[in-house]
Amino acid sequence: MITLDILYTRVAGLQPEDLRRWIAEGYVRPEAEADAPVFAEIDVERVRLILELRDRLAVDEEALPVVLSLLDQVYALRRRLRELGTES
Amino acid sequence: MADDPYKTLGLSRDATPEAIKSAYRKLARQHHPDLNPGKPEAEAKFKAVSAAHDLLSDPERRGRFDRGEIDAEGQEQRPAGYGGGYRRHADAAQGERYAEAGGFEDIFADMFEARGRAASAPRRGRDGNYRLAVPFRSAVLGATERLTLPDGQVLDVKIPPGVVTGQVLRLRGQGGPGRNGGPAGDALIELEVAEHPLYRRDGMDLRMELPVSLAEAVLGAAVEVPTPAGTLRVTLPAGSDTGRQIRLRGKGIAAAGSRPAGDLFLTLRVVVGKPDAALESFLRSWTPEHPQDPRAGLEAEA
Numbered sequence: 001m002i003t004l005d006i007l008y009t010r011v012a013g014l015q016p017e018d019l020r021r022w023i024a025e026g027y028v029r030p031e032a033e034a035d036a037p038v039f040a041e042i043d044v045e046r047v048r049l050i051l052e053l054r055d056r057l058a059v060d061e062e063a064l065p066v067v068l069s070l071l072d073q074v075y076a077l078r079r080r081l082r083e084l085g086t087e088s
Numbered sequence: 089m090a091d092d093p094y095k096t097l098g099l100s101r102d103a104t105p106e107a108i109k110s111a112y113r114k115l116a117r118q119h120h121p122d123l124n125p126g127k128p129e130a131e132a133k134f135k136a137v138s139a140a141h142d143l144l145s146d147p148e149r150r151g152r153f154d155r156g157e158i159d160a161e162g163q164e165q166r167p168a169g170y171g172g173g174y175r176r177h178a179d180a181a182q183g184e185r186y187a188e189a190g191g192f193e194d195i196f197a198d199m200f201e202a203r204g205r206a207a208s209a210p211r212r213g214r215d216g217n218y219r220l221a222v223p224f225r226s227a228v229l230g231a232t233e234r235l236t237l238p239d240g241q242v243l244d245v246k247i248p249p250g251v252v253t254g255q256v257l258r259l260r261g262q263g264g265p266g267r268n269g270g271p272a273g274d275a276l277i278e279l280e281v282a283e284h285p286l287y288r289r290d291g292m293d294l295r296m297e298l299p300v301s302l303a304e305a306v307l308g309a310a311v312e313v314p315t316p317a318g319t320l321r322v323t324l325p326a327g328s329d330t331g332r333q334i335r336l337r338g339k340g341i342a343a344a345g346s347r348p349a350g351d352l353f354l355t356l357r358v359v360v361g362k363p364d365a366a367l368e369s370f371l372r373s374w375t376p377e378h379p380q381d382p383r384a385g386l387e388a389e390a
Contacts, residue, residue: 029185042177042185049122049174056138057116071122072186075178078125082179 002039011047013055022050027068093140093153093160101154105145112141121175210270216263218277220245224284227251228294228316229342235277245277249342250292250350253281287316292341292350297357298334300324302367305358315339315352322354330358 008014022028023037028046030037050068053059059067094101097111115137117123124130143160144150152158177183220235230249236242243262251257256278263273287294298313308326312319317339324334333353340350 040182040185042174042182045174045177046186056113057120058113068186071178074125075175075183076187078179079181079183 002041002044004037004039007039007044007047010044011051013051014047019047022047025065027064091136091140091160093143096136096140097144099144103144105147108141108144112137112145116141122178125175125179209268211267212270213264213266213273215273216275218275220277220279222247222251222279222281224282224287225316227279227281228287228340230344243275243277247279249344250347251279251281252289253279255279286314287352289341290353292347293353294340294350295353295355298354299357299359300328302358302360305329305356313354317342324356328356330356332356 002010007019008016019028023030027050028043030039030043050064053064053067054061094103097103097108097115099107099111103111116134119130119134119137121131121134140160142149143153149158153160178186216237218235218237220233222233223231225231226233226247228249231247233245233247234242235245243259245257245259247257256276259275259277261272262275266272287296294316298311300309300311303309304311304324305328306326308324308328310321310323313322313336315336320336320339322334322336333355336352336354338349339352343349
């Protein structure tokens with residue numbers, strides 16, 4: 001179980017106000033309570049991905065939801081394809 | 089093993105920091121593992137590009153590399169390049185957490201539907217998009233306007249009263265022909281209603297200014313007023329002043345369906361006209377019955 005504190009420790013450079021905004025926008029979806037969110041490994045990597053898109057690839061926050069939405073669709077398709085056994 | 093970082097980024101050795109950053113971003117966007125899932129070569133390339141950038145974007149390390157003090161791997165620290173950590177999760181079952189709410193099933197269904205549909209299946213024709221200039225009067229009363237399409241075909245477009253600029257009319261079946269027995273597409277016609285020098289639209293009402301002479305204003309008169317539906321005789325009451333409004337019920341935008349017709353509002357404007365000796369001499373000797381300062385109260389509001 002990954003708490004806020006652990007998340008900040010594991011992801012260098014993560015600003016609390018950024019994280020709060022991303023959660024509010026639904027870019028990051030921790031489990032449970034608003035006052036004590038609990039993160040899974042996928043959430044940690046998701047936060048790293050967003051930081052990387054924004055800081056290293058200069059994807060600004062306006063474009064972020066578009067990029068994330070496309071990525072989410074691609075991964076949803078890939079998971080479905082794999083379920084159907086069409087990809088080895 | 090690492091290649092020359094300059095070569096990896098496609099740069100010469102005297103590249104500016106800006107050029108390094110821009111080359112890195114271009115390549116990183118192109119090869120980012122999350123944008124190329126299922127392509128291990130993209131990931132490898134991305135790592136190489138990231139490592140090259142890490143080395144060259146740090147002036148100190150770049151200098152040491154240029155002087156041959158460190159090799160292309162840098163060594164001091166593991167390159168901060170993205171390792172595809174997110175993809176490992178997103179590709180697996182827990183990736184469901186970030187599934188798009190709705191929409192995706194449709195994409196999926198579309199994909200298979202498109203694949204499964206035989207080329208011989210009926211296809212609906214394309215919709216055609218056109219623009220049509222509508223005279224002001226036609227928009228007020230309704231009319232049938234003729235639209236000539238680029239291919240020479242002529243469409244008679246029925247304009248209902250009350251249309252506005254930007255409104256789109258759809259003519260079913262007047263677009264491109266269907267294939268294999270499919271239905272024809274629709275013609276989508278965007279209207280552009282002309283302005284009018286006399287009338288101004290106000291919703292379903294029309295407004296116009298009506299000039300009247302001094303005598304007509306003071307004494308009252310029956311005057312002829314041009315309206316979109318034809319000339320009307322209108323009685324002006326005696327003592328009408330500039331700014332007085334006269335409402336001609338039902339003479340605005342024509343009724344359509346259950347919507348009643350709008351009204352035409354006339355706003356009077358008294359025109360004194362050319363100098364007139366008799367009028368001047370009368371006014372000099374004239375003592376008003378009810379003296380009044382038309383500018384009373386202006387001061388207070390200024």
